Amino acid sequence: MNKAATRTAIVHAALAQLETAGYAALTAESVADAAGISRRTFFNYFPSIEAALNEPNRLLLENAVGVLDELDPAIDLLSAAVTAVESLVDPALLEPIANLYLHASAHPQMARMQLEAWNDCAEALTEIITARAPHGTPLAASVLAQSVIGAGKAAFAAWSRELGESPDAADPRRTALLRATLAEAVAQLRDGFPSLQRRAPHPRKA
Amino acid sequence: MNKAATRTAIVHAALAQLETAGYAALTAESVADAAGISRRTFFNYFPSIEAALNEPNRLLLENAVGVLDELDPAIDLLSAAVTAVESLVDPALLEPIANLYLHASAHPQMARMQLEAWNDCAEALTEIITARAPHGTPLAASVLAQSVIGAGKAAFAAWSRELGESPDAADPRRTALLRATLAEAVAQLRDGFPSLQRRAPHPRKA
DNA sequence: CAAAAAATTGCACGGCACGCAAGTTTGCAC
């Protein structure tokens, strides 16, 4: 009911304040004020500022896993993962996440929250894989899940590396590039590492 | 000089207190007292209790990456990774880490610190891979690094799942099993996922 | 409308993390 609205109000207030006042200015009290609730109530919704900021991240990953879970179990998992990533079409969703990722490098607490989100996602993925392939060992399922999630993380890292010189936050191509990099990373995993150490059955044609 | 000794004294004090008094009893003051320093000095060495507890973890991962970096660049990376994992021979090093991992599930802060350690390790590994294969893209190097690290994480997860019913902390086979699982996970990655979704050379009929 | 259930709020408390400035130790040259 109204709780969802309050929750998003908190998140928006936090993100807005991050843009205007910077990370250092974020306190539970100021965010709560901006969201129109008391400090104490803030802590009823989130255990920390970082958790509130991380909410978009959490939701997107949850959503991606959900999409993947719905796909036909017959297609192989890595192809399904590519599809799931490509379903993240809405730049409006990806944009705050991209932004936050760039902030995180300077703020360990934030970075750790994001790692936790990825990890939760990996656990969910492990369950899905286990359900799809009851013949495999739990270890194998977990390794595969971690690899897929790892590809996602690698994409963020490569993307922010590539951004480097152009910190133009307003450029809409920025999030487009991120989405492309994500898809490329998972595809890379699916196709092996021809340019690196892995033996590839067929080098893919550019 | 003496700083290293103080540092390890803090870590040992923290680990000891965790065993005797439990996680909830850990405060910066009590740990500092046990280590024979002031509370303020504790924070000169570590930014938090969790960081102190995580130190063995951090060191082992750092060490593993170092070992891998020393190996002959000619052998493929995943085989080298197996070797690096197998070099973690000393149960005395692995034991506190195993212990800590089991504690972490109940303590998000601790779990996040461990994730951060894995992540730092992945970044170091990315650099190594990039140095070894200058032909590959940075993205491919990062994906591969994350996969290797992911295998490590998967091993811990599978190990703790398998442990489940036998929480006998005194059993020395516990850490032996962990080491075996780690090696198995990386080997799994090296050899592909025949039992799961990955295409094998001879595809079985669906 | 009244009772019950759920949500919000203020208060208080112990602890965290760190800046700062005053001690204390250590190393080194003479």
Added chain:
DNA sequence: GTGCAAACTTGCGTGCCGTGCAATTTTTTG
């Protein structure tokens, strides 16, 4: 040894965190 500088430690103060608790307000329901 003496003196001195650099490095390390310590106490103090401060603002904020995260949560238990009980009181209050809001919402739901019969």
